[in-house]
Amino acid sequence: MIKGMKMRKKDFIYFTSAAVLLAASVQVAHADEVGVKESAVTESEAVTTPASSAPVVEEKQEVGTHQYVAPAPVTELPVTSSEVTKSDDPQVETKPITAGESVPSSESAAKPVTGTTTFYSAGSKAPSGRTVSSPVSADLTISNPDVNGNFTITAKNLKGLEGYKEVKIPFWSHANGMKDIVWYSPSRQTDGSYTVTANVNDHENASGKYESQVFYVDYQGRNTFVKKAFVDRAKPSADLSISNPDSNGNFTITAKNLKGFEGYKEVKIPFWSHANGMKDIVWYSPSRQTDGSYTVTANVNDHENASGKYESQVFYVDYQGRNTFVKKAFVDRAKPSADLSISNPDSNGNFTITAKNLKGFEGYKEVKIPFWSHANGMKDIVWYSPSRQADGSYTVTANVSDHENASGKYEAQLFYVDQQGRNTFVKKAFVDRAKPSADITISKNEVEGTFTITAKNLKGFEGYKEVKIPFWSQANGMKDIVWYSPSRQSDGSYTVTAKASDHENANGQYEAQLFYVDHKGQNTFVKKTFVQYEGKTSPTGTITIQNNNKDTGTFDVIIKDVYSPKGVRTIQVPTWSDKDGQDDIRWYEA
Structure with a gap:
């Protein structure tokens, strides 16, 4: 037992x-x-x-x-x-x-x-082992991103999903090496498909290939790979252009044919001149046009009126404020240039200064032309505001009298002046004003005691008002100086007659000088000359009696070739008879 x-x-x-x-x-x-x-x-x-x-x-x-x-x-x-x-x-x-x-x-x-x-008692049947699940499959698609940057990921025709708890869809960009991967839980649709929306901003706005995979997840949290799909997001691109500046100095910057802009918030366009090394850079926010392009206007005055190369770039800016470079463009702004000329002064002493063929003047406010004589070391500089002509040129008239009637080289410069009053040098020009010159001579008549002074071949007289000729005898030490105003002759020469009697009838050397006198009364010496004079020291003359009529007792006294060193004011003729010695003398005035 x-x-x-x-x-x-x-x-x-x-x-x-x-x-x-x-x-x-x-x-x-x-x-x-x-x-x-x-x-x-x-x-x-x-x-x-x-x-x-x-x-x-x-x-x-x-x-x-x-x-x-x-x-x-x-x-x-x-x-x-x-x-x-x-x-x-x-x-x-x-x-x-x-x-x-x-x-x-x-x-x-x-x-x-x-x-x-669970164990069973004798006679009961234990559960039989289950077989392997049926094969899993699905169709997986990814739409191109819409204007807001949204991808729609769709899994449909799902097979073998029985016994699984849910569907998971990881999505990422290849550019970021899966650093931006997100595991999405798609929503089941009435047709049995699953969809989810993914935004580019959640994937660092990457360009290029994106990948999605679909997984079935069981109740133990185990993933079963089912399908993968890809989509290419266009790399951001655009056409960018910059117009030449218009007459007001405005550049028009245009970005068009934008691609890959989906999911970005805005467009930014930085613009600057190479001459200033980006010191004048401005970030512009262009306006969207009806055709989908973006435009903005930039003025040269906002970029220090620089000449030469300008650069613009276009950036896409996402909702996190990140900039994505897209395109760059360039434009060359012509360096300011012009033709500048100065005419020789006319008979009134006027220079005509002309600036034409102006280039690079866009955006400038006005033209200024400083003008001066080298002889005065710029002390006589005047800044002129020329007038615009119908042909687009600018002209101004400058008179020598406003520049101290200087002779020699004159200089003019051309400047463009912008809205901030900044001057940009453009061009310079020169003109030579002839130094005043003339030929001066003195002819004498010692018998009559006269001098004829002549000035001819006058040069550099433009802009002067008159000619003056001082004349004197050196014997009297200029005490007898007289300033004569000669008369202009038809041949352009000037002449005047001087009498020795107006110079104390001095003998010896006489001097004459020629001066140009401007509108301010300033005298410019031109030339001098001399003459040797030896006049008679006592009065002379000839006297004859004619028409003697003994019957009537009358006769004519003829007096000629009268000369007196001190001049002749009147001639008196004393007459008497031989009888009784001059007791009958009488003075007749001829």
Whole structure:
């Protein structure tokens, strides 16, 4: 009896062991019911798919169900996955990926799972093992981004989803190497498809290839890869142009044919001159036109009126304020230039200064022309404001009298003046004004005591008002100087007659000088000359008696060739008879 009891104990132990073995077998079936291999996604590795479009399924040996009779009630015993889980069948849990965190690998994602096994009494039937799930598949598409930068990702025709809890769609740009990956939870549509919207701003606004994958996620959080899809987002591009400045100095900058602008907030256009080394850079916000282009106007005055090359660039700005360079363009602004000329002064002493063929004048306010004589060292400089002519040239008249009647070289310069009053030098010109000169001579008549002074071949007389000729005898030390105003002759010469009697009838050397006198009364010496004079020192003349009529007692006294060193005011003729010696003298005035 004791022996029989002992055997029963052994039998009980045997059945207990068998029950434990059965539990282990059942647990293996649970662990192997999904035999799909999963691709682990890491930050440094792109998501890949198997070579075949269908997921790789690894067949597992199904463990059969044992029928047995339990000698006694059997309780449920917990069984850990460490007892049954195989290393090549991991359980993977997927969670949202944050910055600095890698997508879990198959090794790091596996964690123990505790299962429960139920044993049955004798005569009952244990559950049979389940077979592998049907193959999974889906169609996955990604739309091109719309005007707001939204991609629509759609998974449809899903197969093999039965028994899975949800669908996950990771999406990222290849340009950023999966740094911008986001795991989206798409929404189920009435037709059974799943869709989600992804915005470029959530993916650093990257250009180029984007990739999406669709995964089925079971109730244990395990991911099963199903399908991948790609879309190319156009690299930002545009046509950028800059017009030559108009007459007001305005550049028109135009960006058109914009591509890859989806999801950006605005367009910015920086513009500057190369001459100023970007010191004058201005970031413009262009206006959108009805044709989709963007334009902005920039004025040269806002860029220091620089000449030479100007540069513009177009940037797309996203909602995070990040700039994406798109295109650059250049334009050359003509360096200010013009033709400048100065006429010789006319008979009134007027110079005509002309600036024509003006270039690079766009955006300037006015033209200024300073003019001066080199002889005066710019002391006589005058800044003239020329008048614009119908042909676009600018002219001004300058008179020599406003420049101290200087002789020699004159200089004019041309400046463009902008709205800020800044002068830009453009051109200079010169003209030589002839130094005043003339030929001066003195002819004398010693018998009559007269001098004829003549000035001819006058040069540099333009702008002067008159000619003056001072004349004097050196014997009197200029005490007898007289300033004569000669008369202009038809041949352009000037002459005047001087009498020796007006110079105290002095003998010896006489001097005459020629002066030009301007409108301010300033005298400019031109020339001098001399003459030697030896006049008679006592009065002379001839007297004759004619028509003597003895019957009537009358006769005519003829007086001629009268000369007096001091001049002749009147001639008186005394007459008397020989009888009684001059007691009958009478003075007759001739």
